[in-house]
Amino acid sequence: MTATFLILAAITIAGTVAAMAMRNLVHCVLALTLGFAGLAALYLQLGAQFVGLTQVLVYVGAVAILAVFVIMMTQKPAQTTESIFSSFWLTGSLIAALVFAVLGWAIYSSRLTSAIVSPHVEAAVRPIGDALMHRFVLPLEIMGLLLTAALIGAVVVAIQEKRGSA
Amino acid sequence: MSSLTSYLLVSALIFSIGLAGALTRRSAILVLIGIELMLNAANLNFIAFWRYGPNPQALTGVMFAIFSIGIAAAEAAVGLGIVLAVYRHSKTTELDQMNSMKG
Amino acid sequence: MHSAIQQADQIFVALQHRVAGYLPVKFQSIADVILSVIAIVLVFAFLFAVTTVLERKGLGRIQNRYGPNRVGPAGFFQPLADGVKSLTKEDLVPRAADQAVHFMAPVLLVIAAFLAYAVLPVGRNMVLADLNAGVLFFFAVGTLVELAVFMAGWSSRNKYSLLGAMRAIAQMISYEVPLVLASIVVIMAAGSLSTVSIVNMQTGYSGIWPHWFVLTPWGFAGFNLFMIAATAESNRSPFDLPEGESEIIAGYYIEYSGFKFALFFLGEYLGMFATSGLAITLFLGGWAAPFSFLTWIPSYLWFFAKLLLMIAIFIWIRGTLPRLRMDQLMNFAWQFMLPMTLINVFAAGVWHFMPGGVIRWLVCAVLLIVPAVLLSRGLKQGKKFEARTYRFAE
Incomplete structure (x- = not known):
């Protein structure tokens, strides 16, 4: 550990903590980009x-820019003074803490993680491209299909219907 | 504590933070972001296991992370589109107030 | 290569190693990096200063006026005066503004703009970081600019700045797609994402002619598409809607004054230089000389000569073309640029798999020209271009 x-x-x-805990949604997204960059x-x-x-x-x-766009389109200008957390925030945080405790316990107690020696490896671009074009070509195609479907789906879901035409 | 363990711990922490956010925040946008964080935590695990795993030449972890990033992008696009559509109907993005099935 | 020529070519690399050599071995690699960073910052900041005065004088000539001609010989010390002015101006921040975000936006913009230079080879052996995925790094850093623009527009709490930021982001995202797709043809041909090996692919000569990618049908089309998208990405005229003075005052940086405004200005020009530099690296052979008998001129001079030429073209375009409308801009991106770049990728594939010769040239040229003509006719459909009546101008 360095x-x-x-x-x-x-x-x-x-x-990530700031992204989940700040009041202003735009601040949340900006903190989130810091987390993603990290x-x-x-x-x-x-x-x-x-x-x-x-x-x-x-x-x-x-993703961050998209989130910011949606915030701009949906947020009301008036600042709300009510809580940013939902009514069952206590249960939610307890569940999250429990999950972390279980994960941490599993990581600490596993024998696998302490035994591995680490040779220096680097994922160069060329082997990644080769793998994408040979071993993983079917997932790649499915991925393209999924992204196209998501693109069209997002447009269909979000597009504003003109009054009277729909 | 080995390097792999520390990466796994960071990943577990990010996952829990994302989970806590998704479960407790009122804004639908932040719930989506919490889910994105959980996906990211999984990606960090994939990369860490690839790096310290027995056969790094196979690039399986890296491939999984690349596909996972693609899935996350699709998920964000559709999810935020749904948030917009819901906002048009009920004029809110607060999950507490979306309590009616009628449009 | 003759040794004197070689020395002239590598003089800056040798200088860097000489300076770093005075330090203990432990710090030498870090000293190398720091020296390169200092060199990049100084050279491109100087180029920014020169470009501002050249642009103002060039635009002045195009618009039949003098441009700056008071400070120094023929007005060439104008950037100094501008610098003093922007440093001594009061730094105003709106009371309602989000102070922290308002401060961070210009800083992030300039950092992102400078980061892009890390992967640009400005001469033989003159690159800060020869990354395995250099082109990807360039585009990844470019997305930070979008974030900085949003931060500036949103934090100012001004409707014009927010409108400008929204326009800028919509435009940048739309034109990022053709920008990346236009550079994919080069990545296909070079089989690498590293900027250094892409330039090395183009350093050969057939006779006196260089092996630049722009001298192929797909390379020529790709270069033009890339430059159009790059103009839009750097918010330059005719795609300067985000900061259209006559419509939304100055776009996302209205509420900035003094040094922060100067940082925005700097960031914008640095972005323009960086995308021009990438276009040179991808299509115009990077630091390679245009003819085989000119290779004795040092490589970095060629790079900067090409860069200055690109800047001149940018200024020329800015002085010539009027601004587009928002819907025209979006239609152009999605109905012309996107299909053309996809067809260009296909043409590059055809080129790769056909045997060399005249037929290959013809097939690829037809593959590109026919769709270009059809697409531009499609864009024009249903629109009449007649003499306009200006209702309010008389």
């Missing part, structure tokens, strides 16, 4: 350059 890892992990967790840096540190850069491209460039 200093770089600790700093990146701290940034990521701080970003995750991307963790991927880079693990040697998965392609995944890390894709993470920035997709999450910061697309």
Whole structure:
């Protein structure tokens, strides 16, 4: 465990906690992008350059911007003073804490994680492309189909019907 | 504590934060974001297991993460589209107030 | 290569190693990086200063006026005066603004703009980071600009700045798709995402002619599509709706003054230089000389000569073309740019699998020209181009 890892992990967790706890929705999304960027840096540190850069491209460039657009279109200008959490927030946080406790216990007690030696590996782009075009070509095609369907579906769901025509 | 363990712990923490957000926030947009965070935690696990796993040349973890990012993008697009559509009907994105099935 | 020529070519690399060599071995790699960063920041900030005065003088000539001509010889010290002015101006922040986000937006913009230069090879062996996925890095960093623009527009609490930011983001997202698709043809041909190996692919010569990707049908089409998309990405005229002064005052940075405004200005120009630099790297052979008998000129000079040429074209376009309307802009992106880039990817594939010769040229050219003509006719359909009557202008 190095200093770089600790700093990146701290940034990521701080970003995600802020994203889930802040009052202003736009602040939440901005904190979220910090969390996503921290995750991307963790991927880079693990040697998965392609995944890390894709993470920035997709999450910061697309998902966060999309969320911001939806917030702009739906948020009322008046600031609400009521709670940002729902009525069953206590149950929800208890469940989350329980899940974390179980996961942490499982990770600590497993014998697998303590025995592995770590050779230096890096995922170069060329092997990834080869794998996508040979071993994983069917998932890739399905992925393309899914994304097309999602694109059309999102447009159909979100498009504003003109009054009288529908 | 080995490197893999620390990555797994960070991932578990992110997952729990995402879960807590998805379960407790009132805004539908933030619930979606919480789900995205949980997916991201899974991605971090895939990459960590790929890096410290027995056969990193096979790139299975990396592939899984790439496909997972694609799925997450599709999910975000459709999910946020639904939030918009619901907003048009009920004029709110607060989940507490979406308590009627009638449009 | 002759040794004197080689020395002139590698003089900056040698200088960097000389300076870093004075330090203990442990710090040398870090010193190398820091020196490169300092060099990039200084050179491109200087280029920004030169470009502002050149642009104002060039636009002045196009619009039949002088442009700046008071400070220094022929007005060339104007950037200094501008700098002093922006530093001494009062830094106003609206009372309702979101202070922290308002402050972070220009900083993020400039950082994102400078990060993009990390993967641009400005000369032989002159690149900060030869990343395995360099082109992807460039586009990933480019998305940070969108975020910075949104932060600026939203945090100002001004309806014009918010409108400008929304326009800018919609435009940037729409044109990012053709931008990436236009560069995919080069990645297909080079078989690499690394900017350094893409340039190395283009350094050969047939006779005196270089192996630049722009000298193929798909490369030429790709270069033009890339430049159109890059103009839109960097919010330059004729795609400058996000900051159209006559419609929404100045777009997302109305509420910025003094040094922060200067940072926005800097970030915008740096973005333009960076996308031009990527176009040069992908299509125009990077630092390679245009003819085989000109290789004795140092590589970095070629890169900057090409960059200045691109900047000149940008200024020329800005002085010539009027601004588009929002719906025209979106229609152009989705109905012309997107199909054309997809067809271009197909044409590059055909080129790759056909035997070399004239037939390959003809087939690829037809594959590209016919859809371009049909698509532009389709865009024009149902629209009459007649003399306009200006109801309010008389």
